[in-house]
Amino acid sequence: MRMTQATLPLVGIPKTNGEANKIDPSDLPVHDWYRFVLSFPPHLVRQYLEKFELGKGSTLLDPFCGTGTTVVECKKRGFDAIGIEALPMPAFASKTKTFWSIDPEQLRRHATSIADRTLEDLQKQGVADDLSLPKSNPATNLRTLPSETLRLLLKDSISPLPLHKALVLLDHIRGGRDNPLKDIELLALAKALVSNIGNLKFGPEVGIGKLKHNSLVVQPWLENVVLMANDLSLLSGTTWPQSTIHKADARDASSVVEPSSVDAVFTSPPYPNEKDYTRTTRLETVILGLASNMDDLRKAKKTLIRSNTRSVYKSDTDDDFVMHNSKIQAIAKEIEKRRIELGKTSGFERLYHRVTKLYFGGMVHHLSALRLVLRPGARLGYVVGDQASYLRVMIRTGQILAELAEQLGYSVESIDLFRTRLATATGEQLREEVLILRWPG
Secondary structure (H helix, E strand, O other): OOOOOOOOOOOOOOOOOOHHHHHHHHHHHHOOOOOOOOOOHHHHHHHHHOOOOOOOEEEEEEEOOOOHHHHHHHHOOOOEEEEOOOOOHHHHHEEEEEEOOOHHHHHHHHHHEEEEEHHHHHHHHOOOOOOOOOOOOOOOOOOOOHHHHHHHOOOOOOOOOHHHHHHHHHHHHOOOOOOOHHHHHHHHHHHHHHHHHOOOOEOOOOOOOOOOOOOHHHHHHHHHHHHHHHHHHHHOOOOOOOOOEEOOOOOHHHOOOOOOOEEEEEEEEOOOOOOHHHHHHHHHHOOOOOOOHHHHHHHHOOOOOOHHHHOOOOOHHHHHHOOOOOHHHHHHHHHHHHHHHOOOOOOHHHHHHHHHHHHHHHHHHHHHHHHEEEEEEEEEEEEEEEEEEOOOOOOOOHHHHHHHHHOOOEEEEEEEEEEEEOOOOOOOOEEEEEEEEEOHH
16 A cells, blocks of 8 residues: 555654653763764664664665764674765764774873873963963963864854864874874864863754853863773774765765665754754864865765755755655745745745755655665665744654655655654644655665
């Protein structure tokens, strides 16, 4: 029987954010090296690895792998995994989090040496990385970033003195030309920048919190490295399955993944809302040198599914994929009608209806191309959420994606409730779901 919106099975009872999305302390090793504030938890991946009944030697793909929750959990559970991520910082994090061939004791010694040399350099400059001491009076001008690079940062996301200290530390991390520990030490700095050094706050959107004119830099970085070394000690002595991370566009998976090589997919694509993922990771992306100017940022944005108006370009054509889909066209028309009725005239608001079409068109583009890399019988899980961000017009993301997937030849097994979220725009509890598909081949 062909499944329609009315007959799609909706499985599960509502769970709140705290109940469903909380990461268990036992899952912190490796996962907590660096992760998005709203990443789905490892236990959700485990649940679907069991549900998919994957055998030994199976390969799982996460085409929107973010900071690597799926690929890390697959590696822990003995499955080969492939991750695709378009943004440079999350792609770097995922690659680093799945490389475990590091001597933990060597890492501790090396990081301690870097910390000592950094503190010595700062002391020579008249800078004390110690909040208990009187305010430092640097003997020389504070270091900063080139003006073109500095403009990429959210204003006040890091204060001048902590930035200076972070740049000095960064020099020492990069000091050795053939430093095999460089990536993991850089990732520890990325986490410290977000958690300790900078002025960011997440709620869930990224913003600027209380300005810290001084903050510790070396100590939180070293603590992060030591925790990573401790995790690596737990992982030593075992032969782990293969993990591969590709910095690529999820709409072109076949360019980096072998044909008919994937047994399962578990992922969470972006949702149609105004969350700009390049802002979420902007501080660490810029300071680690993964983006140096606006052109770098623009190139990264163009490889993303269009899910927010800040990443829409005149040349975009993914909306062509849903040109004849009456439901998506009706939602877009309703959004534009609501905008006109409310007198909303900003450039971003004028794009709400278009980005909705681009989003679903981009997902059709992705699901269409994905068929080339799937083995017959492959099962897929997509964590997606309903949205009302565009002038309170409800978008039932999971149900719409289910219908689009079915039109591409996928079979729809179920839509499982993962949790409910409070919509800030409407005050409603919105469903966040796991859409389960099967590729017949």
